[in-house]
Amino acid sequence: MRFSRLSALRLEDQISRIAARIIGLFVWMFIVTSAFGSDVDVFVVDKDGQPVADVAVYAMRPGEQNDLSAPTASAVMDQIDKQFVPHLLVVQTGTPVEFPNSDTVAHHVYSFSHPNKFLLPMYKGEQHPPVTFEHSGVVSIGCNIHDHMLGYILVVDSTTYTKTDENGKASLSLENAEDYEISIWSPRIRDVDELLSKTVVMSGNPGSEVKFHLSKKLSPPHGGQSGSMSWSEY
Amino acid sequence: MVRVLILIAAIFLAFAVRAASAAEAPDRYKLRTGIDVSYIASSGYTSWTEGLVGKLRYDDNNEGLMISRAFADYEFQLVDTLKVHAAVEAYDDDIGSTVDFTQAYVEWRPVPRSENRYRLKLGAFYPRISLENVSAGWSSPYSMSSSTINTWVAEELRTVGAELSVSRRPAMFGGAHSISLQGAVFFGNDPTGSLLAWKGWSVHDRQSRFGDELPLPPLPLIQPGMLFDDQDPYVAPFREIDGQAGYYVSGEWRFNQQLLIRVMHYDNRADPTADEDGQYAWTTKFEHIGAHAALPGDWDLLFQWMTGSTVMGSVVNGARDLDTEFDSMYLMLTRVYDRHRLSVRYDRFEVTENDQTPQDDNAEDGNAWTLAYFYDFSDKVSFGAESLSIKTDRFSWQYYGLDPTRTEKQFQLSLRLRFGN
Numbered sequence: 001m002r003f004s005r006l007s008a009l010r011l012e013d014q015i016s017r018i019a020a021r022i023i024g025l026f027v028w029m030f031i032v033t034s035a036f037g038s039d040v041d042v043f044v045v046d047k048d049g050q051p052v053a054d055v056a057v058y059a060m061r062p063g064e065q066n067d068l069s070a071p072t073a074s075a076v077m078d079q080i081d082k083q084f085v086p087h088l089l090v091v092q093t094g095t096p097v098e099f100p101n102s103d104t105v106a107h108h109v110y111s112f113s114h115p116n117k118f119l120l121p122m123y124k125g126e127q128h129p130p131v132t133f134e135h136s137g138v139v140s141i142g143c144n145i146h147d148h149m150l151g152y153i154l155v156v157d158s159t160t161y162t163k164t165d166e167n168g169k170a171s172l173s174l175e176n177a178e179d180y181e182i183s184i185w186s187p188r189i190r191d192v193d194e195l196l197s198k199t200v201v202m203s204g205n206p207g208s209e210v211k212f213h214l215s216k217k218l219s220p221p222h223g224g225q226s227g228s229m230s231w232s233e234y
Numbered sequence: 235m236v237r238v239l240i241l242i243a244a245i246f247l248a249f250a251v252r253a254a255s256a257a258e259a260p261d262r263y264k265l266r267t268g269i270d271v272s273y274i275a276s277s278g279y280t281s282w283t284e285g286l287v288g289k290l291r292y293d294d295n296n297e298g299l300m301i302s303r304a305f306a307d308y309e310f311q312l313v314d315t316l317k318v319h320a321a322v323e324a325y326d327d328d329i330g331s332t333v334d335f336t337q338a339y340v341e342w343r344p345v346p347r348s349e350n351r352y353r354l355k356l357g358a359f360y361p362r363i364s365l366e367n368v369s370a371g372w373s374s375p376y377s378m379s380s381s382t383i384n385t386w387v388a389e390e391l392r393t394v395g396a397e398l399s400v401s402r403r404p405a406m407f408g409g410a411h412s413i414s415l416q417g418a419v420f421f422g423n424d425p426t427g428s429l430l431a432w433k434g435w436s437v438h439d440r441q442s443r444f445g446d447e448l449p450l451p452p453l454p455l456i457q458p459g460m461l462f463d464d465q466d467p468y469v470a471p472f473r474e475i476d477g478q479a480g481y482y483v484s485g486e487w488r489f490n491q492q493l494l495i496r497v498m499h500y501d502n503r504a505d506p507t508a509d510e511d512g513q514y515a516w517t518t519k520f521e522h523i524g525a526h527a528a529l530p531g532d533w534d535l536l537f538q539w540m541t542g543s544t545v546m547g548s549v550v551n552g553a554r555d556l557d558t559e560f561d562s563m564y565l566m567l568t569r570v571y572d573r574h575r576l577s578v579r580y581d582r583f584e585v586t587e588n589d590q591t592p593q594d595d596n597a598e599d600g601n602a603w604t605l606a607y608f609y610d611f612s613d614k615v616s617f618g619a620e621s622l623s624i625k626t627d628r629f630s631w632q633y634y635g636l637d638p639t640r641t642e643k644q645f646q647l648s649l650r651l652r653f654g655n
Contacts, residue, residue, distance in 0.1 A: 108314055108345075110346065112346050112347050112348055112349075119345055121314060122311065122314040142346065144314070144315065144345050144346070147351060147401060147412070148412070148488075150403070150409050187408045187409050188408045188409075190406070190408070218408075219407050219408025219409070219410060220407075220408065220410040220411075220490070221410060222408070222490065223410060223490030223491055223492060
């Protein structure tokens, strides 16, 4: 009798231990998957459902700007064939951006975009100290010698940003069980800002997708110096 | 020829000076020079450049192997936002000194503080008309001889004054579109219109320099004892006669490098009854519209149209002694194939007359075809061939015992040398 009670007790004990292990395993799996996060695929399509490339995509957690780690790397916006390359650069707030000039002609790079406005002296080749953008927002970049040159730097309070590829797709790696606001920006997009952000809760399910279907026609892309025309300087 | 050789020596000297100063400020200078060594065969009336009526620059007595053109185009950046631009042309003819300036101005480009970009030009420069002459030294990459419109711009138009331009990219269009507006106030250009009325439209590559005296045909009306006998046998188009400023307003719309449209209203506001030092002031006004479009298949289409009037003298029976209207347009197709460029252009031109002044019929009507081909051996050396044919009906040619209808032709082979940084 005593034996049987004892063995019954041991059985209960064993069951609860197994249960605890199973729960522990789940917790461990949860922790592991949370730690690695998961990818979310963002798609941007135009009014007609066609993919839109070169759209900035970034994700922010509410209040994230207060506890962002400082950017570790600098970014580069080059000047090649009288064009800014890339045409659109996305950086985290506080990132130093270098503006080398790979052309044989001098450029005179400036931005009037408040509060990130800046002016570099006219230069060719030689490197200037990088410009650090301390405020989030869109920075339009121009060259005061070549008026057709146009570039954009999107400064974001986020460490998670990228641009869409030719399939209109961008992958962001986000932590699970968090609320995120995913936003897109491009100089070509004319939809109102409210339609360009979506809040998602990362569930940890693989294959999460966020789709932005634009309702307004895109403005045409900036063509830079392409084409056979040579009319820039008269 | 000797004078041109002296110029070439001067160009090399300028390069030496530049090379010496280059070590200090390599970005501040831009010197581009060019020499066209040409073989020219021309058949037409004796050229207007020789004081007669031929519409081409060359004629039977003035053809063969020659240096048809030499130029230097110099830009110097005083400070980041202030640039000096000067261009000289050298010609071996009797119209002016061998070397003289075609343009000389200062351009201020303040760093934009908003979407609006302001640019101010001060000095002597071409008004924004030509879509052809876009290379250094106001050269055309498309053909050797300019269209009738731009040939006249080269002959008689230069703004000696100030031009303010404001341009911006309308935000709603996202960066591919750019619009600009210009307003200019200028002096000089009072005799402008003389050559267009008295000689008519032309097709050539000669740009008037500031000191040039452009020969007029032996017009009956300017002979001693006639109505306008104060007129010298030449036109000095850039002089100021009445002290009144002229103006132009223009606008431009660009869509990337694919489409450009420009419009202009020009009025030299000259007093048509004024004359001074052998030059009469002509009230010259015109409207201009031009477009350059990139077509499918890598062809480019250029189009310009100009229509206006030029009047001079006192009012007789509701019209000035000389009361003419002018009109011209061209269409050009051009394409680059690797190192080759092919251009074909059709010009139409017309001068009509409202006055009844005897012995001075200035009406004309005609058209021109230009076919040009270039082959680039390198950035510095290219070969060009151009065939042009201009057909004109001009009654006044009978004053000189010439047939009033004539097709003039010119064939030119050129070795174009271009140097610069």
